[in-house]
Amino acid sequence: MGTGRSAGTSRIGRLALASVVVAPLLAACGGGSGSSGTALKIWDYSAEQTDFHKKVTEEFHRQHPDITVQWQSISQDEYKRTLPLAFQSGQGPDIFYWSDNGPLAMSQLLDQKWIQPLDGGSALPASFTERWPAGSFVNGVNQLDGKTYGFPLSESTYWGPGYMFLNKKVFADAGLDTAAPPKTWSDLKTACARIKAETKAYCIAAPTKDVDFQRIFYALAAGEYTFNDWFFDYRKGTFSLAEPQAQKVFAFIQELKKDGYLAPGTNDKNFSRQQFASGQAGIMMDGTWLPSVxxxxxxKSDQYAVAPHPVPDDGSKGALWSQPDGNKYWVSAKSKQSKAAWTFLDWMTRPDGYFAKEYLKDGFGTLAFADNARYITDPAIRRITKIADEPGYRVKLPLPVAKCPDLVKSKAYVKAIGERPTWEYEAMSGALNSGTSLRPEAQRIVAARQKTLTDQLKQEAAQGLKVSLDCFTFPDWSYTSDYRPAK
Amino acid sequence: MTLAPTGPRPPDAAPTTAARPRRAAFRSRPGRPPEGNRERARGRDRLWVAAFLGPFLLLYLGFTLWPLIATVYYSFFEWSGTGPPEQFVGGDNYSRLLGDPLFWQAVVNTLLFAIGTTLIKLPLSLLAALVMTRKWLRAKKALRTVFFAPLIIPVAMAGLVFTYLLNPSNGALNSALHGLGLTDGTTDVFANRWTALLALILISVWQVFGQYMIYWMAALQNVPDELYEAAALDGASEWQKLTRITLPMIRPVAVVIVMLALVNAMHVFGLVVTLTGGGPGTSTYVVSYFIYRQAFGSLPFAYGYASAAALLFSVMAFVLVTSQGLFVRRAQRLRKEYGV
Known part of the structure; x- marks a missing residue:
């Protein structure tokens, strides 16, 4: 009997102990918000900002004890796969990051039924919208039918691809000075020849795997002509990879490879960044986000320099693009925490708030709603802002939806770019590795995309939408200046 | 002493309990006709069968049949994966697919991969199995573990390891080849369609080699020892034993192994994702990767198109499996002929 009682007592004891141990664990699983608190899930793919996000969530929770933010960063490739599945299975986040296709993001996300308006569709206070420069809220880009769905996070003058990063040690070993960076394509080849001859490092860490090819192509092509992130040339109203300018840029990249100036291998951006950071390569072309990576x-930022991208020997004839593509954080359509989401986003976008100050101080980039010059301390980001402030370095692209408001309802462009979305990069990677001409495949790509665009526009026009290829064509615009619509 | 009657029993006479004690006892249960008992027993059997098959059938319905039906359904829609499919496009996805050169390139690559891996891994693993079943061989367990170990490594991890090993910038293999003066240090096996495919094939063979070696070992162990002993008595050489006894005897099982190898290889995906990403360009696209890119490439997701591709590929795999059935039946006949 004694044994039985002892066993029973021990069982009860174990149960009690288990409940003591498990209860906090369960609470932790629930986000630790307690029964009355709200847990807000945010997803993005800025892995380098994980520690910063932790600080942000702690600060926000300190100021709003009833809301606990769980901010999760997933690797970029994984994210693009995970997010759709999460939405399908009803397990998506409350707020998510999505910047694909820039100004088209909102209409795409609405089409996917992934987003809801900020603050449940209520009219937003002027104190919120006034944080951004005039013209930041555009119908069809982040507003629709009087409701606001998004807001520019990063501004579009400094933020973007097209900067050249120089490893100071590799340059010094080659007897080169980063203070006198290569300015032209010929200069670039000369510097590469020197690096190749004098050091064990490769000259350019250029990722050429899949869409990562864009990093070197965008930077070099900006000296030839101006296009958007889908190679669309608004001056001609056409996809442009088959155009002579694009062919010339690609041929130059092929020359760099042939001369042994590109680090070998079909590497992704992460591998190339590691090559650059570890001194295995002297040059990398990338964007505003690179310093934090x-x-x-x-x-550290004193180990490298930032310079403008090199331009063709006969001078620059183009520019990098600037467009309203900074809308990145969206509230999930399925979220039941729209009020809490709004509270967080309102707090996050305070120009002098904790998020803005720390984000800029940590050098993660530039913000559309804050005084960048005041808070940026990172020398590399400061240099980037100086470079991009030069007239004609980054120009405002025409905005088709402003010319033809019915484009908000059009799916023509999305359909055109949606057919084999990475086709351009597949073609470039294939031609680079095989050493063959890009032109035949580029012509096929352009013909296919252009046909889809025009056919779909015609169909939509027949259904009553005021849309045509003319909406995408701005022949009077110059590649090297901001587009300004005729009044 | 009287003898028991030996004449034929009258047709209506009941069997004696002495002659059939069990059945008699069985029949002697009051009010329970034998047919009913048999039925009841059968019913119980059916219940057990259902109980054992139920969980499998449920999983099969949920994870095989239902997705298959859904795939057929989705393939007739243009659907981005969110909400119910609304835009019915009929056979458009199929006609687009049939005219899509990338799909056919993926099909060709898949077949090349399947045939290539099968042609390399099966003879190699058979050779290893022949050695591993020799009585004189020491450390069999250790060797078996060594050959089987790569199979335990997840495909994605194996892919990443080889990505770094083969990277022309700083990969260990390239550095070693460069150090030996065999290359200029910039050899990129993934820069060319054929070398990239060959790399995929060889890495895949390295990974699954042990699995097929085990299959062959199982087949070899089924060959009766008496045949070898008889052959030895007749003065047969090792080569004669191999070609006249071993290979003919394992032929029926070999057919199954070949078909398994082909079908398994047609599902290649992880290695392509991690090693080549379908590149250079699209030159190492395989069907699974093609489907994946269509379904998850970028917005708007083309689930309808991906479903059509998946279904078309399933039909191809089905044809292969059906042909496997024919070969297996022939193999079974051979097994009976050989008496194994």
Whole structure:
């Protein structure tokens, strides 16, 4: 009997102990918000900002004890796969990051039924919208039918691809000075020849795997002509990879490879960034986000310099693009925490708030709603802002939806770019590795996309939408200046 | 002493309990006709069958049949994966697919991969199995573990390891080849369609080699020892034993192994994702990767188109499996002929 009682007592004891141990664990699983609190899930793919996000969520929770934010960063490739599945299975986040296709993001996300308006569709206070420069809220880009769905996070003058990063040690070993960076394509080849001859490093860490090819192509092509991130040339109203300018840029990249100036291998951006950070390559062309990535790789900003992208020897004839593509954080259509989401986003976008100050201080980039010059301390980002402030470095693209408001309802462009979305990069990677001409495949790509665009526009026009290829054509615009619509 | 009657029993006479004690006892249960008992027993059997098959059938319905039906259904829609499919497009996805050169390139690559891996891994693993079943061989367990170990490594991890090993910038293999003066240090096996495909094939063979070696070992162990002993008595050489006894005897099983190898290889996906990403360009696209890119490439997702591709590929795999059935039946006949 004694044994039985002892066993029973021990069983009860174990149960009690288990409940003591498990209860906090369960609470932790629930986000630790307690029974009355709200847990807000945010997803993005800025892995280098994980520590920053942790600080942000702690600060927000300190100021709003009833809301606990769980901010999760997933790797970019994984994210694009995980998010759709999460939405399908009803397990999506409350707020998510999505920047694909820039100004088209909102209409695409609405089409996918992934987003809801900010603050449940209520009219937003002027104190919120006034945080951004005039013209930041555009119908068809982040507003629709009087409701606001998004807001520009990063501004579009400094933010974007097209900067050249130079590893100071590799340059010094080659007897080169980063203060005198290569300015033209010939200069670039000369510098590469020197690096190749004098050091064990490769000259350019150029990712050429899939869409990562864009990093070197965008930077070099900006000296030839101006296009958007889908190679669309608004001056001609056509997809442009088959155009002579694009062919010339690609041929130059092929020359760099042939001369052994590109680090070998079909590498992705992460591999190339590591090559650059570890001194295995002297040059990398990338965007405003690179300084924070390099910091996470252990490379400090005094170990590298930033310079404008090199231009053709006969001078620049184009520019990098600027468009309203900074709308990145969206509230999920399925979220039941729209009020809490709004509270968080309103708090996050305060120009002098914790998020803005710390984001800029940590050098993650530039913000559309804050005084960048005041808070940016990172020398590399400061240099980037100086470079992009030069007239004609980054120009405002025409905005088709402003010319033809019915484009908000059109799916023509999305359909045209949606057919084999990475076709351009597949073609470039194939031609680069085989050393063959890009032109035949580029012509096929352009013909296919252009046909889809025009056919679909005609169909939509027949259904009553005021849309045509003319909506995408701005023949009077110059590649090197901001587009300004005729009044 | 009287003898028991030996004449034929009258047709209506009941069997004696002495002659059939069990059945008699069975029949002697009051009010329970034998047919009913048999039926009841059968019913119980059916219940057990249902109980054992139920979980499998449920999983099969949920994870095989239902997705298959859904795939057929989705393939007739233009659907981005969110909400119910609304835009019915009939056979458009199929006609587009049949005219899509990338799909056919993926099909060709898949077949090349399947045939290539099968042609390499099966003879190699058979050779290894022949050695591993020799009585004189020491450390069999250790060797078996060594050959089987790569199979335990997840495909994605194996792909990443080889990505770094083969990377022309700083990969260990390239550095070693460069160090030996065999290359200029910039050899990129993934820069060319054929070398990239060959790399995929060889890495895949490295990974699944152990699995097929085990299959062959199982087949070899089924060959009766007496045949070898008889052959030895007749003065047969090892080569004669191999070609006249071993290979003919394992032929029926070999057919199954070949078909398994082909079908398994047609599902290649993870290695392509991690090693080549379908590149250079699209030159190493395989069907699974093609489907994946269509379904998850970028917005708007083309689930309808991906479903059509998946279904068309399933039909191809089905044809292969059906042909496997024919070969297996012939193999079974051979097994009976050989008496194994």
């Amino acid at each position: 390099l910091t996470s790789l252990g490379m």
